Amino acid sequence: MMKEETPRANRFHIGLFGRRNSGKSSLVNMLTGQQVAVVSDVPGTTTDVVLKNIELPGVGASVLVDTAGYDDEGELGGLRVRQTVNAARRVDLALIIVSGLPDGAEKEKAWAERFRADDIPVLYIYNKVDEDGGSHADAWCMTLGATEVVSVSARTGEGRDRLLSAMAEVYRRTDEVEDLTGNLAGEGDTVVLVMPQDIQAPKGRLILPQVQTLRNLLDKRCTALCCTADRLSATLSVLSSPPSLIITDSQVFPTVEALCPPQTRLTSFSVLFARQKGDIRQFLQGAEALCALRPDARVLIAEACTHVPQHEDIGRVKLPRLLRCKFGEALHIDIVSGNDFPEDLSAYDLVIHCGACMFTRRHVLNRLRRARACGVPVTNYGVAIAALTGILDKVAVPE
Incomplete structure (x- = not known):
């Protein structure tokens, strides 16, 4: 049976950040409904970044990224904080977890500014509302200068729906490029995919860019033909008319370009992903x-x-x-x-x-x-x- 799962790179990454013992790992367990992360009352229990795939209402395929406390200390603590910094650069949404009374919130403010500089949206989460009835949440809201702090209890599940709604709202505002081939392919078009199966291709499988491009074309109701570079000429010869588009592996660009019919557009898997994953205009300037x-x-x-x-x-x-x-x-x-x-x-x-x-x-x-x-x-x-x-x-x- 084939296992169908959204690739991690295509999932919405939600990072949990906060001080040691603020309840980040407990929140991961609450959201997943599983004991995914080890939790205890001992500060610094989470030492490595933990990733958990999950399907969230209003968001869909997601990854929860649990991190070590950004107030960790000592030589090892410094290494853990660096891991947290690296994880912070990869998330689509940052949850900054707080609890207890604010003590100036300098670390929280500094991390919020870090995320803003990287254009990463932030949600403030007040955890452990079951311990004080949420009486400190307003104080955190005022100290942070935030418009909202979502109050939850990872232990009882209180506030879970509010948190899910807040995350779904952020997701709706994200700027994602959904259509991989964009205006290059439309319904009824014939598209040839040139896919060398060299030593780097996993045996018995296609590499991810090829799979995702093929799925995109099928969703758009295109006719997709696949071949290796040495079979391109033969593939073109069996068509009654030239294809609308040829998509090739970059490594065989010159070979494919030499065989590309004049009226057929040519691009590569890498160019398609350059647009979907980054800024194609910046790449062209480069x-x-x-x-x-x-x-x-x-x-x-x-x-x-x-x-x-x-x-x-x-x-x-x-x-x-x-x-x-x-x-x-x-x-x-x-x-x-x-x-x-x-x-x-x-x-x-x-x-x-x-x-x-x-x-x-x-x-x-x-x-x-x-x-x-x-x-x-x-x-x-x-x-x-x-x-x-x-x-x-x-x-x-x-x-």
Whole structure:
């Protein structure tokens, strides 16, 4: 039986942040109705970021992100706080959990400002209302300068519906790109997907971008044909008329472009995800900076997923080869993967990011914002390969 589950990257990420023993983990357990997180009266029980998939009313597929207290102390405490900081950059909604009487709320204010700077919405949650009847919630509201503090009890479940409604309202206001192919494909269109099944593709399965693109086309009632690059010519020959669109893996862009009929639009999985996960205009501007790099420039290649590098890896082998072929061996290239991403990007002349199918849109936009703040241009794997091979002007970008 096939297991159907929304990929974590496509889920709405809700982070729980607060001081030690404020009841973050208890709140996770209340929302899930399970003992997902270990709880106790001992401050600092949660030491690592805990992720739990959940379906929430009014939101749908979500991930609850439980974090260590941001007031943790000592050497290990500092490491835990850094994990919390990294988690904060990946959430779509931040719940700041408070309890007891406010003591100036400087940490809460500082974290709220951190989230606002990253354009992440914040909900304040007053927990443990069963212990004091909620008498301190108004004091927190005034101290924080908030319009609302949602009062709940993780122990009794009081206020759960109010919290769910508040989270659903935030979700309704989020700016998500739902249609992966946008205006490039419509009902009745024939679309060819060129999908190399190389050593990096999981045996017996398709990689996530291919699956999601295929599902998008089926939802739009398109006719989708799939082939590998070596079978593209044969696939085109059996069609009575050229397809409306060809979507290719970026690695075979030049091969596919050479076979693409003049009236057929061409794009790549990476370009589609560049628009859905980030800012396609910023990536196109980054391509201009790419073409103008100095021979001794410093480039950062950023991969979203962590994997053991394999033969002809696109980020670690193919892109560096293309870059050095164009700009020379003096080009300095650094490579990071997963959540490793430099705090300070100012040393770089360009960042080339992968399609980010494993990241949330908020996570990618956060990285793009940090790059803009440092004045560093960013482009995307697919856009970069098209630019380096001289066919970017022939690539269709969805709107």
